[in-house]
Amino acid sequence: MHGLIYRALQCFVTDSYGPDRWIEVAMVADLGLVEFxxxxxxxDAIAPRLIAAVGAVLGxxxxxxxxxxxxxxxSHPNTEGLRRLMRFxxxxxxxxxxxxxxLPDRARLAVSDLNLPHIELREYSSSHFSVICGTSIPRFGHVMMGLLRTxxxxxxxLALLEFQGGAKGTETVSITLVETEFAKGRSFALGARAS
Amino acid sequence: MTDTQNMPAVLDMLCPMYVMINRTGHITHVGPTLRKLRPEMAWGGARFLEVFALKRPRAVTSVTDLRDHAGIKLHLQLRDAPATELKGVAVKCGAEDALIVNLSFGISVVDGVQTYDLTHADFAPTDLATEMLYLVEAKSTAMEAWRKLNLRLQGAKIAAEEQAFTDTLTGLKNRRAVDHVMARALQRDSQFALMQLDLDFFKRVNDTLGHAAGDHVLQTVARIMVDETRSEDTVARLGGDEFVIVLPGVRDAAALRRIGSRMIKRLEMPIPFEGRECCISASIGTVFFEPGSGANMRTLLDDVDVALYASKRTGRGRQTFYNEDLRQTTDAPAHAHTGDTNRKAVIMRPVPE
Known part of the structure; x- marks a missing residue:
């Protein structure tokens, strides 16, 4: 699995809970390294172990x-670049x-060996969708749910998201759109650059 | 084309950076995105070639020329500041000699979007401009990650070199390795012999035959020294033409004498290099570390230096075992301490096998 994915987990723990907790995670997961x-x-086998260790350390x-x-x-200032890429x-x-x-193709355009799980949008009506995604990254459906909610x-x-469960290597998130222009949202200028 | 009435609305959607020009070269209509480049300007009625300078092809100086160059890639520039460069193509339209010139930012799209604060909606859905902006940002982000990785790897490489135990020229151990090996032996208080070997006449080889010859000699010397010692011995190059050998568990002077003389004998055989012969010899100083003697790293290195110096002084190509009498000699090295006994130095000449 690509270092970017592991690094994302590392930065999540470090930025949200501090570097000491990350070092603890690295030890519990028996990574044999501290920095991805x-x-x-x-x-790939590191991923489930790492996620379990983060869960255990953070309770x-x-x-x-x-x-x-x-x-x-x-949403984190350190990952503003990624938010911008999503807004594109x-x-x-x-x-x-x-x-x-x-999305997986866009990711590959940026970093050719970055393989994201398969993602498919199903549209039931103009306000009701579901996102079906692969689980080559464990619990990817939950990651997508947090990402899309944000x-x-x-x-x-204003959207309601719900995890619908998973089976046979896929996970499903349902999305109900309540209002498209509920709030002002965050600004996005095409020409601005994330620093 | 008979019905061109909804033409502007169609073009606004399909190519929002176009200009419509009439027979006399005056602008009759401008796409919404192009209008954003000069929101204050009165576009309608302005002369196309007074708003835009045609950079290429250079031959185009009138609207008639422009009509003649329909279908060809045009390089244009806005005449007033900011003098944004644009790419374009002109097509003839309708029966009245009208022209449509469609424009784009070309490769300057990143600057264009920044300068004029354009959004997704300013580009036709089929336009790849936003994909291009996405790629530029994605690639810059990825490149930054690579750059950071390279910096970290470079730092790690420097750190690894600093911690290395190998002399890169000869493949022998280096001074740091010797310090490490001796410190460990001293800590365990386990017996060992220490030989210091300096090449004689090496400078002459370097000066007359060049550094390549010098390097070749050092590598040959290294091979000989490794050949003549056991695998558990540490053979190291301290720098220049100075070498050290740590021989654990060796207290037999006769055996050491044989090793030393065999080494000197082999080193004195001319070393061929590019049709020339490099002739050197070596001087050796040797000291034993006996457990419980209270000697430490500093005194051992000092003693071995005194013994080596004695070999050099008495004619080179020799091995000298350290004893305190060596310190009595008048021209001992400045840093060597003066001993208090008065025995004669034991100087070994190379013994033929």
């Missing part, structure tokens, strides 16, 4: 934890939802 390099590849359930990771990825997906939250199918806020849309 964002641009190197690591064994959180894995689903809750991974949802927080999703939120962190698009569309002018509205609905457009963003429609761009999710392309992006809805970012666009100023």
């Amino acid at each position: 390099e964002a641009m190197l590849m690591y064994d 959180r359930s894995e689903p809750d934890l991974m949802e927080d990771v999703g939120t962190y990825l698009v 997906g569309g002018v509205t939250f609905v457009e963003l939802l429609h761009s999710l199918d392309d 992006m809805a806020d970012d666009y100023g849309a």
Whole structure:
């Protein structure tokens, strides 16, 4: 699995709970390292062990934890670049939802060996969707739920998200759009650069 | 084309950076995004070539020329500041010699979007401009991650070099390794012999045959020293033409004498290099560390230096075992301490096998 994914987990723990907790996680997970390099590849087998260790050290359930990771990825000042890249997906939250199918390809365009799980949007009505995603990253459905909930806020849309469970290597999140222009949302200038 | 009435509305959607020009070269309509580049300007009725300078092809100086260059890639620039550069293409439209010039930022799209604060909605949904902006940002972010990785790797490389125990030229151990090995032996209070070997006439090789020859000699010397010692011995190059060997568990002077003389004999055989012969010899000083003697790293290195100096002084190509009498000699090295006994130095000449 790509170092960017492991690094994201490391930064989530470090930025939210402090470096000491991360060192504890690294020991509990028996990583044999303290720092993941964002641009190197690591064994896939580390992922479940690492997530379990983060849960144990922080005293959180894995689903809750991974949802927080999703939120962190698009809301923390240190990950502003990622929020911006997500906003390139569309002018509205609905457009963003429609761009999710392309997300793995977009990721690969940026970093050619970054393989995200498969993502598919199903549209039942103009306000009811579900996102079905692969689990090559464990608990990816929960990550997407946290990420999309935060992006809805970012666009100023009011949406209800619910984890529908998973089976056979896929997880499903349902999305009900209550209002597209509920709040002002955060600003996004196409030409601005994340520092 | 008979019905062109809804043409502007169609073009506003399909290519929002276009200009419509009439037969006389005056602007009749401008797409909404292009208008954003000069929101204050009265576009309608302005002369196209007074708003835009045509940089290429250079031959185009009139609207007639422009009509003749329909279908060709145009390089344009806004005449007033900010003098944004644009790419374009002109097409003839309708029966009245009208022209449509469609424009784009081309490669300057990042600057264009920043300068004019454009949004998604300013580009046609089929335009790849936002994808290009996405790629620029994504690639910059990825590149920054690579740059950080490279910096960290470089730091790690420097740290590894600092901690290295190997002399890169000869593949022998280095001074840090010797310090480490001796410190450990002293800590355990376990017996060992210490030989220091200096090459004789090495400087002459370097000066007359060059550094490549010098390096070759050092590598050959290293090989000989490794050959003549056991695998548990530590052979190290301290720098320049100075070498040290730590031989754990060796207290037999006769055996050491044999090793030393065999080494000197082999080193004195001319070393061929690019058709020339490099002739050197070596001087050796040797000291034993006996458990319980109270000697430490500093005194041992000092003693071995005194013994080596005695070999050099008495004609080179020799091995000298340390004893305190050596310190009585008048021209002992400045840092060597003066001993209080008065025995004669034991100087070994190389013994033929």
